[in-house]
Amino acid sequence: MPIRDAIRVFFTVLRNRALVRVLFAFQEFSAAEAAVWIAVSVFAFQRGGATVTGLVLVAQLVPSALVAPLGATIGDRMRRDRALGLGYAIQAATDVVLAVALWKAPPLAAYAAAIVASCAITLTRPVHNAILPHIAETPEELTAANAASSSVEGVGVLVGPVFAAVGFAIAGPAFVVAVTAGFMVSAALLTFRLPMHHGAEEPEPERIDPQGVVADAVAGARELRHEPGASMLLLLGGAQFVVVGLLDVFYALLAIELLDVGESAAGLLAAAMGVGGLIGAGASIVLVGRRDLTPAMQLGLVVCGASLAAVGIVVAGLAGAIVFLIACGAGRTFFDVAARTLLQRSVPDEMLSRVFGVQEALVMLGLAAGAAAAPLLIAGFGSRGALVVAGVLLPAVGLAAWPQLRLVDARATEPGPEVMALLRIPLFAPLAQPALERVARNLEHLSVPAGTRVIRQGDPGDRFYVVEHGRLSVEADGRAVAELVDGDQFGEIALLRDVPRTATVTAIEPTELLALSRNEFLGAVTGSRPSASHANEMIDRRLDELGREE
Numbered sequence: 001m002p003i004r005d006a007i008r009v010f011f012t013v014l015r016n017r018a019l020v021r022v023l024f025a026f027q028e029f030s031a032a033e034a035a036v037w038i039a040v041s042v043f044a045f046q047r048g049g050a051t052v053t054g055l056v057l058v059a060q061l062v063p064s065a066l067v068a069p070l071g072a073t074i075g076d077r078m079r080r081d082r083a084l085g086l087g088y089a090i091q092a093a094t095d096v097v098l099a100v101a102l103w104k105a106p107p108l109a110a111y112a113a114a115i116v117a118s119c120a121i122t123l124t125r126p127v128h129n130a131i132l133p134h135i136a137e138t139p140e141e142l143t144a145a146n147a148a149s150s151s152v153e154g155v156g157v158l159v160g161p162v163f164a165a166v167g168f169a170i171a172g173p174a175f176v177v178a179v180t181a182g183f184m185v186s187a188a189l190l191t192f193r194l195p196m197h198h199g200a201e202e203p204e205p206e207r208i209d210p211q212g213v214v215a216d217a218v219a220g221a222r223e224l225r226h227e228p229g230a231s232m233l234l235l236l237g238g239a240q241f242v243v244v245g246l247l248d249v250f251y252a253l254l255a256i257e258l259l260d261v262g263e264s265a266a267g268l269l270a271a272a273m274g275v276g277g278l279i280g281a282g283a284s285i286v287l288v289g290r291r292d293l294t295p296a297m298q299l300g301l302v303v304c305g306a307s308l309a310a311v312g313i314v315v316a317g318l319a320g321a322i323v324f325l326i327a328c329g330a331g332r333t334f335f336d337v338a339a340r341t342l343l344q345r346s347v348p349d350e351m352l353s354r355v356f357g358v359q360e361a362l363v364m365l366g367l368a369a370g371a372a373a374a375p376l377l378i379a380g381f382g383s384r385g386a387l388v389v390a391g392v393l394l395p396a397v398g399l400a401a402w403p404q405l406r407l408v409d410a411r412a413t414e415p416g417p418e419v420m421a422l423l424r425i426p427l428f429a430p431l432a433q434p435a436l437e438r439v440a441r442n443l444e445h446l447s448v449p450a451g452t453r454v455i456r457q458g459d460p461g462d463r464f465y466v467v468e469h470g471r472l473s474v475e476a477d478g479r480a481v482a483e484l485v486d487g488d489q490f491g492e493i494a495l496l497r498d499v500p501r502t503a504t505v506t507a508i509e510p511t512e513l514l515a516l517s518r519n520e521f522l523g524a525v526t527g528s529r530p531s532a533s534h535a536n537e538m539i540d541r542r543l544d545e546l547g548r549e550e
Contacts, residue, residue: 018135018194019145023152025088025187026128030156032180033121035164036095039102039173040114042164047107056111058368060118065364068122072357075127080353081194084131087123088191092184094120095177103174117177122364126356133344133352135194143341147284150333154277161271230355232404233343236297238362239397240332243308245370246377246390247273253374254311254321258383261318272322276329283330284337293338294402294409300335301398304328309391312384345437346408418443421466421514424487427525442520446513454513457504461494464521470511476503483508495521 014020044056074083094117101113128149136142167176251269255261280300287296307327315321347355377386398405418440422428428436443466448454454465457476466489474482474490481503484490494501495518516524 016135021190021194022131022135023148025190026149027152027156028183028187029124030153031160031163032183034157034160035176035180036117038161038164039176042168043102043110043173057371059111060115061364061368063115064118064122065361067119068360068364069357071123072126072353072360075130075353076351080127080131080134081191084127085188085191087127088184088188090123091120092181092188095181095184099174099178099181102177122360126353126360129340129356130353142344143287146341147281147337150337151278151281154274154281158271158274230343230346230408232401233339234359234362236397236401237339237359238366239394241363241366242370243390243394245367246374248371249374250387253383259318259321269321269325272325273329276326277333280330280333281337284334287338292409293342294405296338297335297405298398300331300338301394303331304335305391305395307331309388312387342409425489439524443514443516446515448507448511448513450507450509452507454505454507455491455501457501459501461491461501462518464491464495464516465489466514468512468514471508472511473506473508474503
């Protein structure tokens with residue numbers, strides 16, 4: 001897609017009020033997440049130094065990794081705007097408890113509250129990623145929304161530490177966390193009753209059964225086996241956060257040991273990654289409308305890894321380190337936008353929140369693994385060698401994953417005009433954008449000569465048909481009842497009611513058809529409440545036309 005058209009799509013994101021509300025709430029979430037993380041780190045450091053701080057951070061990450069897949073199931077068990085608002089509200093409540101604990105409670109109680117608050121954070125990001133396809137109107141807008149999410153997250157990551165620094169000066173860590181609770185209340189209100197589209201009206205469960213939640217989480221993990229390459233996308237996402245975890249340690253190493261510019265420069269180096277993230281999110285505009293995302297992901301990994309390795313090989317001053325870390329952050333974010341978009345296109349919508357919950361767990365484990373591995377890499381390869389090894393990690397994993405990524409990319413390629421044809425059909429219009437793309441990919445093109453009988457009354461139903469171009473006659477019990485032209489569809493009654501064909505359809509002239517198999521059709525239509533409702537209405541009309549009752 002030309003850059004001018006891509007920019008136009010970004011402006012459509014800004015005109016989509018639901019997307020703006022979701023993105024603004026996500027920015028508040030990102031700033032609060034960074035501020036709370038720093039507040040807890042400072043609190044722990046003041047009471048136990050670096051060792052206690054490291055233990056507290058790992059203690060927050062490991063339980064969060066276990067909770068993430070379970071908590072993400074709420075995004076597939078209720079309307080996703082309600083699930084998102086609930087996640088923000090729970091985070092607000094846990095932040096209030098944490099603020100009180102940091103203010104008055106003993107350190108162990110404060111650390112326990114920090115673990116609970118960290119687990120609450122994992123409820124949000126999976127549902128945020130899963131709700132975007134229900135709000136974006138086109139595949140291009142979905143990619144733009146993902147890029148915008150990375151941009152606002154980058155802003156949040158920059159704003160959060162600045163706010164934390166100001167808050168510490170005013171009243172300390174407890175004050176910082178108390179204010180972030182207000183951010184989360186605002187985020188919950190912003191996401192209340194969003195005007196969603198595309199199959200959003202899913203029924204809510206009457207109650208949340210703990211066993212059902214576990215079963216749903218397991219089903220989300222198992223779904224990855226049915227989507228070639230999707231599991232590799234998640235592993236790559238986790239691998240990039242191993243590098244982020246390494247960098248959390250390497251910032252201090254760079255500032256104090258390699259560059260000898262003092263510990264205060266560690267924050268400046270971390271901010272450079274944040275600035276790079278904003279640049280990478282802006283550069284991802286070139287991904288809007290792009291069908292092949294694997295090369296873009298590989299480019300992001302190479303830029304990220306090579307820049308980090310360059311810090312260890314050639315950097316001798318603070319300015320050079322900042323430049324390379326900006327490039328590293330840009331490459332990481334560029335990869336993240338492409339990978340997230342591809343995952344949304346590849347996984348069935350009813351499983352999407354749970355799959356992103358698995359990704360959230362891998363993020364937490366990646367951060368913990370990176371923080372734990374950093375001292376080992378430094379001991380084994382030296383300070384500069386550790387940076388080089390970390391830089392080689394991502395491109396190497398990406399290269400090994402190339403065949404599987406190409407496979408998932410090929411399956412998820414945007415199908416183009418077929419999507420527009422489906423959007424004109426009430427049965428499919430309510431589907432989420434990725435689900436609509438999957439249906440379009442499974443359509444089979446058929447060329448039918450004049451006089452060909454496409455379906456015969458009394459035969460079993462095996463396909464659903466859409467008329468691309470041409471004209472067909474419909475006969476029931478030997479009498480003509482209708483003609484079908486461009487955009488019309490037929491064959492749904494036998495599939496949905498599990499009955500023999502109710503009419504005979506014959507091509508009057510050479511006709512082009514789109515055909516969808518029984519299983520694919522039923523999976524798409526019956527999996528969406530609005531689609532099923534439209535199907536029942538359509539069948540009632542067709543039966544009236546045929547002069548029959550059910």
